Amino acid sequence: MDSQPLIAFDRVSMTLGGTSILTDIDLRIDAGDFVCVVGPSGCGKTTLLRLLGGLLEPTAGEVRYAGKRVAEPRADIAVMFQDYGRALLPWRTVAGNVSLALEALNVPKEQRPARIAAVLATVGLGARADRYPSELSGGMQQRLQIARCLAQEPKVLLMDEPFGALDAMTRQTLQDEVLSIVAASGATVFFVTHDLEEAVYLGNRVIGLLPHPGRIASDVNVALPRPRNQLTTREDPEFARLRRHLFDFIKDADA
């Protein structure tokens, strides 16, 4: 048991109102993994993430973190939500939104400004500390969510289609920023997306779910070298092969 995985789903099933959302999920995730989850809509990707975040409890089986059952949200697991417009507090400034995470952790008041400035600098929002979320673009709002997660200094980062609503250029920039932030912090990432290329580009492991009921149907390792690069990585034959593999997998699910 010395090589215990950081995260373990043990025969996890989830039923909501008589409908089976997820069934018999067995999954091990090691510390430092960057796991991407893809699948057609309705396959339970977000439910899987919410189970891991402690926002939902499985109807059967167990989700464990470092050997302990996950029954409620943990301070060392940060969650970044899909809908940035709704996940930020519009009445607080950029700095105030980051401060919320520190207040929740009972960080003393005098230590907060330095930590806020540090995470805002990391995500490139240092000059916008006094702005309000409504004054930021979608990409910047999502950076702010990343900053709020980082303020928690989490060991695990759960991201639920974080870049789904962003334009292609902003998305690529943020992908690279997430990769460098994760490389610097050594965090384990659980990244839900509907974009197959994004999954292959970011992850070192891609889990494919199939719906009705949601189950793990594919689990591939991504042996692409790091640091990844938007041009060379995407031109790598291995990238093309994995993309093709996942594309076929999703297409079969629709057929």
Next chain:
Amino acid sequence: MKRALAIGRGLAFPAAAIVLCQIAAMVSHLQSDTLASPAAALVAGAHAFADGSILLATVQTLANAFGGLALGGCIGLILGILLGSSTTADRLMEFSVEALRPIPSVALIPVAMLIYGFGYRMEIAIVAFASFWPVLILSRNAVAGVDAALFDVARVLRLPPLARTIKIVLPAALPRIFVAFRLAAGIALTVAVTVEVSTNPLGLGYGMMLAEQSLHPELMLAYLLWIGIIGWGLNFAIVNAQRRLFGRSANVRTAT
């Protein structure tokens, strides 16, 4: 310029009505125990201001209205937050709320009289009852309407319930809670004056009754005009504060 024009247009009808009343009173040489000319009412009002009686009455009425609003509004707000954030509590209290809410607040005047007798306490109790309900119902809905995404944020950050209420739920619901207090302020003034007119020997309502019973219709009308101005001024002040605090977005909501 446009604004001045709009105000002028709005005042045209009342001004004309007052002038017509004055002309009618002068032409008919009005001698009445029930009616008075606008000019006589203005003179009586000026006297009441000069001897301080109307100001004292104003202070008494506003003390009752705001005292009751503060008491009933605060209890209503706290309970509203509770019912809005817990479906169990809401279901548990639903019957009681719906059973007690329709009781007309003025029907409690005899009860409050028995308990407190004449004076501030009795009036404040009735005003508190009247302003409690709109604040309870509207703040419950305001809290229940807070975006579920914000509750998710509170959960993943592991904010304890009190911090969640203060840092997330209240600010998110504040514009609508403010509307609740605006509504309740109007009700509080109405109920305060009603209690004074009917029972309590205090404030503007009592002043008005006294003028009526001593056959001074001009003073009674002066009180009436002053109560109207107070009500209008109160609403104006609250709407202005609302606009300043919450911007244009709040205007839309108050229309409902």
